[in-house]
Amino acid sequence: MFETAELGHKIARDEYEREEPKFREELLRAQYALKESAERAVVVVVSGMDGAGRGETVNMLNAWMDPRLIQTHGFGEPSDEEAERPPLYRYWKALPPKGKIGVMFGGWYLDAFENRVSGATKNAAFERQLERIVRLEQMLVSEGVLVLKFWLHLSKEKQKKLFQALEKDPSTRWRVTTENWKRFDEYDRRRLMAEQMLRYTSIAEAPWSLIEGDDARYRNLTVATVLLRELRKHLGEKGPSLRKTEAPPLAPPIDGLKVLDGLDLSKKLCKEEYEEELEKWQGRLNLAMRKSHFKRRNAVVVVFEGNDAAGKGGSIRRVTAALDARQFAIVPVAAPSEEERAQPYLWRFFRCLPRRGQMTIFDRSWYGRVLVERVEGLCPEDAWMRAYNEINDFEEQLVEARVVVVKLWLAISQEEQLARFNDREHVDFKRFKIGEEDYRNRAKWQSYAEAVNDMVERTSTDICPWTLVEANDKHFARIKVLRTIVEAIENRA
Amino acid sequence: MFETAELGHKIARDEYEREEPKFREELLRAQYALKESAERAVVVVVSGMDGAGRGETVNMLNAWMDPRLIQTHGFGEPSDEEAERPPLYRYWKALPPKGKIGVMFGGWYLDAFENRVSGATKNAAFERQLERIVRLEQMLVSEGVLVLKFWLHLSKEKQKKLFQALEKDPSTRWRVTTENWKRFDEYDRRRLMAEQMLRYTSIAEAPWSLIEGDDARYRNLTVATVLLRELRKHLGEKGPSLRKTEAPPLAPPIDGLKVLDGLDLSKKLCKEEYEEELEKWQGRLNLAMRKSHFKRRNAVVVVFEGNDAAGKGGSIRRVTAALDARQFAIVPVAAPSEEERAQPYLWRFFRCLPRRGQMTIFDRSWYGRVLVERVEGLCPEDAWMRAYNEINDFEEQLVEARVVVVKLWLAISQEEQLARFNDREHVDFKRFKIGEEDYRNRAKWQSYAEAVNDMVERTSTDICPWTLVEANDKHFARIKVLRTIVEAIENRA
Numbered sequence: 001m002f003e004t005a006e007l008g009h010k011i012a013r014d015e016y017e018r019e020e021p022k023f024r025e026e027l028l029r030a031q032y033a034l035k036e037s038a039e040r041a042v043v044v045v046v047s048g049m050d051g052a053g054r055g056e057t058v059n060m061l062n063a064w065m066d067p068r069l070i071q072t073h074g075f076g077e078p079s080d081e082e083a084e085r086p087p088l089y090r091y092w093k094a095l096p097p098k099g100k101i102g103v104m105f106g107g108w109y110l111d112a113f114e115n116r117v118s119g120a121t122k123n124a125a126f127e128r129q130l131e132r133i134v135r136l137e138q139m140l141v142s143e144g145v146l147v148l149k150f151w152l153h154l155s156k157e158k159q160k161k162l163f164q165a166l167e168k169d170p171s172t173r174w175r176v177t178t179e180n181w182k183r184f185d186e187y188d189r190r191r192l193m194a195e196q197m198l199r200y201t202s203i204a205e206a207p208w209s210l211i212e213g214d215d216a217r218y219r220n221l222t223v224a225t226v227l228l229r230e231l232r233k234h235l236g237e238k239g240p241s242l243r244k245t246e247a248p249p250l251a252p253p254i255d256g257l258k259v260l261d262g263l264d265l266s267k268k269l270c271k272e273e274y275e276e277e278l279e280k281w282q283g284r285l286n287l288a289m290r291k292s293h294f295k296r297r298n299a300v301v302v303v304f305e306g307n308d309a310a311g312k313g314g315s316i317r318r319v320t321a322a323l324d325a326r327q328f329a330i331v332p333v334a335a336p337s338e339e340e341r342a343q344p345y346l347w348r349f350f351r352c353l354p355r356r357g358q359m360t361i362f363d364r365s366w367y368g369r370v371l372v373e374r375v376e377g378l379c380p381e382d383a384w385m386r387a388y389n390e391i392n393d394f395e396e397q398l399v400e401a402r403v404v405v406v407k408l409w410l411a412i413s414q415e416e417q418l419a420r421f422n423d424r425e426h427v428d429f430k431r432f433k434i435g436e437e438d439y440r441n442r443a444k445w446q447s448y449a450e451a452v453n454d455m456v457e458r459t460s461t462d463i464c465p466w467t468l469v470e471a472n473d474k475h476f477a478r479i480k481v482l483r484t485i486v487e488a489i490e491n492r493a
Numbered sequence: 494m495f496e497t498a499e500l501g502h503k504i505a506r507d508e509y510e511r512e513e514p515k516f517r518e519e520l521l522r523a524q525y526a527l528k529e530s531a532e533r534a535v536v537v538v539v540s541g542m543d544g545a546g547r548g549e550t551v552n553m554l555n556a557w558m559d560p561r562l563i564q565t566h567g568f569g570e571p572s573d574e575e576a577e578r579p580p581l582y583r584y585w586k587a588l589p590p591k592g593k594i595g596v597m598f599g600g601w602y603l604d605a606f607e608n609r610v611s612g613a614t615k616n617a618a619f620e621r622q623l624e625r626i627v628r629l630e631q632m633l634v635s636e637g638v639l640v641l642k643f644w645l646h647l648s649k650e651k652q653k654k655l656f657q658a659l660e661k662d663p664s665t666r667w668r669v670t671t672e673n674w675k676r677f678d679e680y681d682r683r684r685l686m687a688e689q690m691l692r693y694t695s696i697a698e699a700p701w702s703l704i705e706g707d708d709a710r711y712r713n714l715t716v717a718t719v720l721l722r723e724l725r726k727h728l729g730e731k732g733p734s735l736r737k738t739e740a741p742p743l744a745p746p747i748d749g750l751k752v753l754d755g756l757d758l759s760k761k762l763c764k765e766e767y768e769e770e771l772e773k774w775q776g777r778l779n780l781a782m783r784k785s786h787f788k789r790r791n792a793v794v795v796v797f798e799g800n801d802a803a804g805k806g807g808s809i810r811r812v813t814a815a816l817d818a819r820q821f822a823i824v825p826v827a828a829p830s831e832e833e834r835a836q837p838y839l840w841r842f843f844r845c846l847p848r849r850g851q852m853t854i855f856d857r858s859w860y861g862r863v864l865v866e867r868v869e870g871l872c873p874e875d876a877w878m879r880a881y882n883e884i885n886d887f888e889e890q891l892v893e894a895r896v897v898v899v900k901l902w903l904a905i906s907q908e909e910q911l912a913r914f915n916d917r918e919h920v921d922f923k924r925f926k927i928g929e930e931d932y933r934n935r936a937k938w939q940s941y942a943e944a945v946n947d948m949v950e951r952t953s954t955d956i957c958p959w960t961l962v963e964a965n966d967k968h969f970a971r972i973k974v975l976r977t978i979v980e981a982i983e984n985r986a
């Protein structure tokens with residue numbers, strides 16, 4: 001694979017000097033067009049061998065283009081806040097908004113590659129991580145992000161010569177460290193692992209560009225050529241239409257029976273039972289969240305979804321009443337903000353993941369995409385179709401990062417909902433909670449029921465199952481909510 | 494001072510049970526009205542003695558109101574990312590947006606108080622920190638934030654009895670730690686320091702409420718009473734008009750001579766000199782930023798302001814060309830985003846302060862408030878008037894956190910500006926950079942000159958001076974920019 005990048009490519013100085021200003025002007029022009037349309041973000045991953053000019057390439061991109069529209073990120077050791085989240089969290093944080101170019105030194109390949117080279121991960125885990133990266137990139141591309149990946153290569157012989165030359169000159173000696181020589185000793189292993197990685201992750205949506213790094217002029221012009229070509233190809237295209245996902249068709253239940261139909265909504269608890277149970281489960285929740293070995297290693301995410309007026313708010317208050325206010329955060333999910341709209345849709349959820357010992361309660365969640373956005377036609381079909389897999393991926397990452405994930409659907413009947421709406425109209429301080437929209441949504445009861453059915457079918461996984469909560473009786477619902485959360489935490493502990 | 498909070502206040506159970514539901518309903522109502530108007534944020538600081546019910550109060554607020562509209566923050570040790578910024582950085586990060594209530598456990602008093610009690614800071618430093626807190630709170634109030642501060646008190650005797658009672662019962666024994674007893678031993682000192690702190694920071698805009706913490710019913714109802722009264726008083730009021738600052742009138746220079754008039758805009762460098770100097774200063778900049786003892790302890794902030802078309806972008810590129818792309822970030826400052834508009838105006842700058850070893854370049858900056866916002870009438874006069882002091886405070890905090898702050902004003906003449914605008918019209922890829930607005934701004938040349946004059950007069954401080962850059966000649970300007978930055982860094986190193 002690397003043979004083509006060991007041929008000794010070179011560009012003559014006079015040719016370079018002729019070409020460079022043209023590229024600079026064209027790249028600037030493309031960059032401003034990118035900014036103007038604000039339809040796409042661009043991620044440039046710069047990776048490769050030591051001495052192959054990775055740093056120089058990043059600097060070149062900043063020098064040739066308008067650096068105000070470029071965000072550059074290097075990744076050292078994760079900070080303590082980052083280390084407590086899933087490994088991809090810090091790369092999500094670094095994603096550029098629409099209209100900008102994000103240049104990532106090493107990018108999300110960094111950890112996977114270095115851990116494999118050092119032997120910290122075996123091949124199976126390595127492939128799993130690469131698979132996850134592939135899915136991340138496919139998701140980004142689907143969301144209209146242009147993903148460009150450059151691998152700068154240098155042959156073993158040339159690397160050795162370079163290090164020796166640098167060491168000879170007192171003014172450049174500092175640039176060669178013992179780390180560099182250590183990595184030189186590992187050269188063959190690195191080359192092998194890199195080949196595997198590049199092959200595995202050179203997907204149609206985001207192929208690697210393999211570039212010989214020895215000659216700076218050749219390297220610069222090649223990077224500029226690829227970047228300019230890809231920018232031009234995609235400029236003006238509407239972001240999310242780049243990649244049409246062939247979503248597997250959903251098989252509607254032909255007998256019309258949906259998962260919610262199986263619920264016995266008449267389940268009830270009387271006041272006395274409720275108060276006794278409430279005390280008991282709140283106590284157990286408090287205890288479970290305070291256990292020091294749980295707190296040190298785990299976090300909790302609770303997702304509340306359900307029909308309008310199903311009692312999400314009241315249930316959430318029964319949960320938080322059992323907790324110390326410093327232990328939890330509630331994220332009410334409404335329409336995304338301007339900054340959030342400039343990012344892939346999962347970005348806003350990544351940014352509020354809990355640290356260890358914390359519980360984040362999502363009052364509505366990332367499932368909005370396959371519920372309200374699907375039913376109301378707020379996003380194209382292929383976008384919500386692929387969301388099922390993206391969500392499963394996302395939750396898998398949470399579970400691997402030792403987050404307990406609890407997903408609750410609070411279900412009420414149409415009659416009960418109407419009764420509650422009427423009640424809200426007549427209680428003064430509840431009137432805030434009811435609007436025309438709520439009545440409009442009722443008209444789509446069947447569509448929502450189908451969406452819920454598909455959601456449960458596709459995202460109720462072994463590691464992150466849905467719990468359907470019969471919520472016509474508020475007492476019963478609140479206790480079931482509490483019990484589900486407590487048992488999930490206790491099972492982990 | 495604490496005598497009134499040692500009287501043994503009590504509320505009978507039946508009275509409490511009668512009052513509680515009323516308060517809950519009224520607080521909810523006020524909370525929704527707060528959300529609806531989205532004019533104000535509310536900060537509630539809960540502080541006080543051990544065992545006086547601080548945690549319980551925070552939990553009560555979350556239980557009585559809608560916790561989805563409350564953000565609760567406890568503050569432990571700063572994370573490594575926080576420790577590299579000014580001490581108030583993490584409190585800024587925790588500010589609630591308009592429409593929400595932020596409950597802060599200890600809040601910004603935490604560090605100042607604990608350091609004083611432990612003796613880590615002497616009295617002079619303590620008073621300085623309190624002074625800074627006062628200015629922060631005044632600024633918040635001016636920006637329409639409602640700041641409520643509760644000090645929950647417990648007499649020494651009652652604290653002792655409480656700890657002993659808790660220790661006796663096996664089920665509550667875990668709640669009393671050796672830390673608690675240590676703080677009990679320091680009780681008298683803590684009381685003294687707290688008295689000084691409360692006296693010093695009980696300002697008219699944000700007074701402390703001193704509440705006896707022994708009786709939970711009394712405590713809850715008192716906190717609720719104060720909170721409800723203040724919410725009601727300020728609901729519906731437009732945020733920023735709360736506090737009228739009496740800004741000291743500016744004394745316009747009666748001879749009409751302004752600071753920019755003193756500049757010799759004919760200063761020039763020929764191409765050869767320029768290229769030689771460019772090489773020299775870029776080399777020195779690179780070296781200065783790489784020095785390891787500088788990198789470990791310091792960061793750099795560079796502010797670029799100047800007339801339109803004064804060459805900010807070109808100058809910035811000459812600076813960044815000398816740096817490794819991982820060392821700097823450029824923050825182009827345009828109109829604030831939605832999330833930024835929901836916060837005090839300095840918030841957006843706090844969030845992009847550099848970590849150690851990093852340089853953040855602001856392409857326009859917080860000075861927008863006293864330049865474009867003043868001249869275009871985008872904010873009321875008292876807001877930009879008080880901004881001078883707020884900015885000086887902000888920069889002082891940066892300098893204390895070992896940030897090198899360089900502020901550059903690039904000045905060109907009216908004739909030169911017109912020539913550059915015409916040039917931009919005629920070069921294809923520069924056309925992005927010129928719009929009607931640019932011509933409109935020209936009409937206000939005199940107003941801008943006055944604003945710049947006042948800005949320099951009021952914010953060119955000893956620790957953060959302005960450098961005026963004669964920029965009719967781009968060569969001269971770029972070298973002066975580089976030299977100014979390099980010398981500032983070298984002086985620190």
